[in-house]
Amino acid sequence: MGEDPVLRAAYRLCRRTTRAHDPGIYALIQLMPAILRPAGWALWAAASVLDDLADERGAEWAERSARVEAWTRALKHDLAAGTSTDPIRYALVDTAGRWRLDLSNLEGAMARARDDDHGLRLPDWAAWRAWSNEEIVPWVDQVRQLFEQAGAPMTLRLDRQADYEHFVDGAQLTDVLTDLSTDLADGHLLVPQEALEPFPGAEADLVQGRWSPAVAALVAELTALARRRVTRPAMTRGMHPGAATVLDTAAELMRAQLDAIDAAGPTLLKRAPRPSVVARVRVLGPARLRSALAWSLTPLTVPGPRPPVVGVRGPSPEAGGVAGLRPPPPHRDGVRPPQIAAHHMPCHVAVIMDGNGRWAEQRGLPRHEGHRVGTAVAHEMVYGALEIGLRHLTLYAFSTENWQRGTEEITTILAAFQRELDEGPLRDLDVRQRWSGRPDKLPEELVHALRREEHRTRDRTGLTLTICLNYGGRDEIARTAAALAQAAREGEVDPRLLGEDDFARHLPHPHMPDVDLLWRTGNEQRTSNFLPWHATYAELYFTPGYWPDNDRRDLWQAITEYSRRQRRHGAVPSSSPPPKTTVRPLAPDLTPGSR
Numbered sequence: 001m002g003e004d005p006v007l008r009a010a011y012r013l014c015r016r017t018t019r020a021h022d023p024g025i026y027a028l029i030q031l032m033p034a035i036l037r038p039a040g041w042a043l044w045a046a047a048s049v050l051d052d053l054a055d056e057r058g059a060e061w062a063e064r065s066a067r068v069e070a071w072t073r074a075l076k077h078d079l080a081a082g083t084s085t086d087p088i089r090y091a092l093v094d095t096a097g098r099w100r101l102d103l104s105n106l107e108g109a110m111a112r113a114r115d116d117d118h119g120l121r122l123p124d125w126a127a128w129r130a131w132s133n134e135e136i137v138p139w140v141d142q143v144r145q146l147f148e149q150a151g152a153p154m155t156l157r158l159d160r161q162a163d164y165e166h167f168v169d170g171a172q173l174t175d176v177l178t179d180l181s182t183d184l185a186d187g188h189l190l191v192p193q194e195a196l197e198p199f200p201g202a203e204a205d206l207v208q209g210r211w212s213p214a215v216a217a218l219v220a221e222l223t224a225l226a227r228r229r230v231t232r233p234a235m236t237r238g239m240h241p242g243a244a245t246v247l248d249t250a251a252e253l254m255r256a257q258l259d260a261i262d263a264a265g266p267t268l269l270k271r272a273p274r275p276s277v278v279a280r281v282r283v284l285g286p287a288r289l290r291s292a293l294a295w296s297l298t299p300l301t302v303p304g305p306r307p308p309v310v311g312v313r314g315p316s317p318e319a320g321g322v323a324g325l326r327p328p329p330p331h332r333d334g335v336r337p338p339q340i341a342a343h344h345m346p347c348h349v350a351v352i353m354d355g356n357g358r359w360a361e362q363r364g365l366p367r368h369e370g371h372r373v374g375t376a377v378a379h380e381m382v383y384g385a386l387e388i389g390l391r392h393l394t395l396y397a398f399s400t401e402n403w404q405r406g407t408e409e410i411t412t413i414l415a416a417f418q419r420e421l422d423e424g425p426l427r428d429l430d431v432r433q434r435w436s437g438r439p440d441k442l443p444e445e446l447v448h449a450l451r452r453e454e455h456r457t458r459d460r461t462g463l464t465l466t467i468c469l470n471y472g473g474r475d476e477i478a479r480t481a482a483a484l485a486q487a488a489r490e491g492e493v494d495p496r497l498l499g500e501d502d503f504a505r506h507l508p509h510p511h512m513p514d515v516d517l518l519w520r521t522g523n524e525q526r527t528s529n530f531l532p533w534h535a536t537y538a539e540l541y542f543t544p545g546y547w548p549d550n551d552r553r554d555l556w557q558a559i560t561e562y563s564r565r566q567r568r569h570g571a572v573p574s575s576s577p578p579p580k581t582t583v584r585p586l587a588p589d590l591t592p593g594s595r
């Protein structure tokens with residue numbers, strides 16, 4: 001913070017605002033190392049200010065919405081300028097610069113604050129989760145970014161992602177229960193209809209502020225659910241102990257809060273219950289000791305001075321991270337992609353990149369040479385996909401069956417992936433990288449690099465590139481079935497009512513759209529355990545050439561071929577295509593224009 005007295009005062013105001021608005025969050029921030037706390041206050045103060053602007057009593061919705069909008073716009077401006085006349089924004093701008101935080105993912109949450117929630121009714125838990133995630137997850141992600149920048153990542157093991165999501169659900173549900181009285185006074189009932197249905201009369205009673213046996217039973221059910229959701233002992237295993245203490249303590253505070261809700265009875269409808277001072281001290285006292293010890297053992301890193309901002313007037317620098325992206329390099333012969341009508345474009349192309357080994361053997365080279373050239377060809381396809389405007393490209397890089405190959409080949413393939421991820425040749429493109437597959441058997445360092453690149457590129461909006469590495473289609477289905485069974489056991493889904501959408505929601509990558517075009521090179525006509533769920537209605541396209549002999553023109557050719565196919569999805573052929581494509585409800589990145 002240096003000597004700037006205005007900045008110091010700004011952070012002090014953030015601290016006071018956080019403490020007044022949310023003592024629980026304030027206590028959790030106190031468990032962070034001292035150098036990170038100001039950033040925590042700035043983030044929470046900003047969230048609180050937006051909350052207050054959005055909920056201001058006595059103001060019309062349009063007026064409140066305009067105020068949130070003005071604040072958000074001013075923040076964008078201030079981020080680009082690197083300073084602000086508003087103290088809370090000034091602290092936030094300083095925090096973003098100091099810790100290199102990319103605040104662009106907050107835009108969705110800020111836009112949400114402008115929405116009119118009045119009379120909002122959420123049909124089921126899925127809709128509730130979508131609503132709640134949009135509000136809370138982006139802020140939590142900022143804190144995770146902060147820890148990462150400081151060198152104490154809150155990295156979750158891949159198999160703990162579901163735990164984290166449940167934890168966030170539990171936190172939100174605890175909040176909803178706490179704020180029941182104020183929300184009801186404002187006309188909100190933020191409990192899904194699905195949860196109300198088993199308690200006839202509860203909704204009417206709640207709306208009229210009446211504490212009845214039905215309401216009491218509903219509240220008991222919801223607190224029990226929230227308690228199960230926040231109790232995720234395995235979630236923080238293997239995490240930095242300081243970061244783990246923050247999350248574990250958050251869970252303990254929420255359980256204390258749920259105890260207070262259980263004990264409140266009818267007063268729950270009159271005011272927000274708070275745990276007793278004794279209960280809080282019992283949680284926070286030992287947590288402070290634990291966290292102080294954990295952080296004292298970790299040398300934290302403060303990022304060096306910020307590099308000068310280039311192209312402030314370039315493409316939305318205020319969105320953070322977007323500036324500095326480069327376009328794909330042109331094809332070596334200067335060839336440009338064909339023009340394909342939007343309604344004939346596939347949304348999702350998946351590729352089985354086959355024939356590396358035979359390509360090499362044909363030339364008397366070791367097989368790994370084929371894989372090396374194959375990697376360069378994969379880059380070509382990414383360039384081609386960006387140029388033609390494809391939304392999703394999924395590449396099959398290593399299957400769960402490929403472990404049957406010789407150790408030497410496997411080792412060289414995996415080492416090449418590691419190099420690729422570390423060198424990041426695609427990093428400056430507008431590509432969001434995802435990984436699909438199992439972490440086990442893969443070197444830990446490789447899993448870390450895959451997760452790191454996912455995180456690094458998560459806000460990119462151009463092409464979504466999914467690398468299927470240690471991927472097996474049956475494994476994906478089995479894991480989904482396991483997740484569903486767990487959800488059924490926790491009462492989240494009713495096994496008698498399970499449908500395709502429930503299945504799709506529990507896939508490891510629920511947002512991945514159906515495959516429109518499945519292309520395999522290398523002269524084989526089989527799908528080799530690739531994307532069985534997503535590709536049931538894909539157009540299949542097989543080409544004889546080995547993968548290393550292809551370039552982006554072959555991708556364009558595949559897409560051109562696709563654009564001529566007539567897709568019927570079981571219906572009677574229509575004389576006037578556009579081809580019908582399936583859109584799963586949970587795929588928010590499928591904007592209508594993208595197909």
Ligand code: IPE
Pocket residue numbers: 353354355356357358359397398399402413522
């Ligand atoms: C595909 O090429 C790449 C991987 C499976 C890693 P192959 O290695 O299968 O090449 P062929 O099929 O043996 O020629």
Ligand code: IPE
Pocket residue numbers: 352353354355396397398399401402524526528
């Ligand atoms: C499929 O190719 C897997 C990848 C391209 C990664 P394979 O070469 O392993 O498939 P099979 O063995 O011919 O079915």
Ligand code: MG
Pocket residue numbers: 354355356522
């Ligand atoms: Mg093969």
